Structure formats: structure tokens, C-alpha cells
Amino acid sequence: MEPNSRTTQENAINVAAILRAQGLRSAKLVTHWFHARRAIAAFRAAAPEVAFTAASVTPEGSPRWRLGWSSEPQATLSEYVKIVWYAIAHGVFVRLTAEPLGPPA
Secondary structure (H helix, E strand, C coil), X not given: CCCCCCCHXXXXXXXXXXXXXXXXXXXXXXXXXXXXXXXXXXXXXXXXXXXXXXXXXXXXXXXXXXXXXXXXXXHHHHHHHHHHHHHHHHCCCCCCCCCCCCCCC
């Protein structure tokens, strides 16, 4: 965990420095399912030498079919705005088509 970031981009940059200092070549990102693609794209851009994978989390005890009664639909929609912002502001491009969330090819 890296507690000093306020954004995914800052987190990726800070974690990249930690991974390099420790000589690590792979890492697993634990995040919400709707955030995983942008997170992996940001982390791969910050540390292309590291193989990143993602593990999705859901709200404690909530089956996926009940997520319509949570804040996740709004968060999922706002993620698309953030994807566009990351492309413009940081040059981080997210593939919106299906791709495995494993290490880069």
C-alpha cells in the first residue's frame, strides 16, 4: 500500500519508485472491477518493466446482482470520463475492448 497519493496517476508513479527500489518485476493491483483497466494502464505507463495484474473487489457481502442499488453505477460511468482525461492529461491510453488484465504482451 502506498498512502501518499490522491489520484491513480500519483499512486502509479509512487508505487513504480517503490517497486524499482525493491527490484520487483511483478505486482497485483487490488481495486474495484470498474477501475481495473485504467489502473493497469496507468501503472504500466509508470513502470513498463513491471508485469501488472489486477484483482477485483466488490463491496463486502454484496452479490454482483445487487450492485445496481449501490453507488457503483455512477462510479462506473464516471470511469469513462476519467479514461478520457487520463489520455489527454497523462498520455495514458486504456483499451476499451476486451483484453486480459494480465502482464503486458
